[in-house]
Amino acid sequence: MPENRRITVAVTGAGGTSAAKRLLAALQEDDRVTHVDLLVSANGRKLAALEFGTQEDPESVAQALGGTSPKVRMLDPTDLAGPVTSGSYPYDAMVILPCAAGVLGRIAQGLALDLIERAADVALKEGRRLVLCLRETPLHLIHLRNMVSVTEAGAIVYPMIPTYYNVPQTLGELQDELVERVLQLLGLRHTDRYRWDGSSTPARREHTGAP
Template structure:
């Protein structure tokens, strides 16, 4: 059986519980060989405020860090991280939750962070990229960015 390598990125606090559950499931999955974990700088700041979890920063981030040998936690400020290269053996990337600003920057090719650069690599290598936007209600800009991201097309004009 071929094992898949997955990159998991967390870009906000709203949905941290779901990100923890997904990371735990991936660690248990025998089909997953390696997980690169990216928690954005803003994601770390938002978690610190504990908008959703009611926990302090350390107890929220601890479960997201390496809890098995499969997981490698990458520094979100290191733009030279392995995931910034097309030669990185990542088969899929999941951004959970994906902040609306991150979605917009990915959709338009602006790579200001390691998460955005890794997503850019996934798109240009035509690898699987899953963006789990956590916004409600959605506005027209969000919808246009959702359509533009996988195709890397300019947004529609009214």
């Protein structure tokens, strides 16, 4: 991907909006990223309000998610005429974090009931990177088939499943690693802290004291 990246980030009604906050912080701090379009669904606002103890209105949610820099523009997910509805609008990649199972299902079926789903549809038809961070468990057969469908269409399904071999000590460390892996999928690596060298990682050595 080129420098001067333009990224679309969507937050939907599944738990884990604090991970989205960490992703937004990383994108805002990255000089390679020049613009971020942020979309938060109505259910995403409910979850953010629950997890951050804030109000559900868009301005309060944007503040809670930390999407406050000039790089970030918050879009109305109900506005199907928003800029990301068109393939002519330039952006390099889209991340839905967290991605609710219902949103995954509608994307898999080519449905677009709001601007988030339409933007995902555009990403697929234009051959852009689309990362869906599914937050659901356990998974039934329809979920699994939907995951196959979006993968066949070109998306990357990256469930919000933590890794443990780095011996994380806090929820924040789990989320930091998840966000770093998402950034790597966008071609925006921030750190080698979680890179496996054949025997360990810097993060694991830090936590275990192993050489």
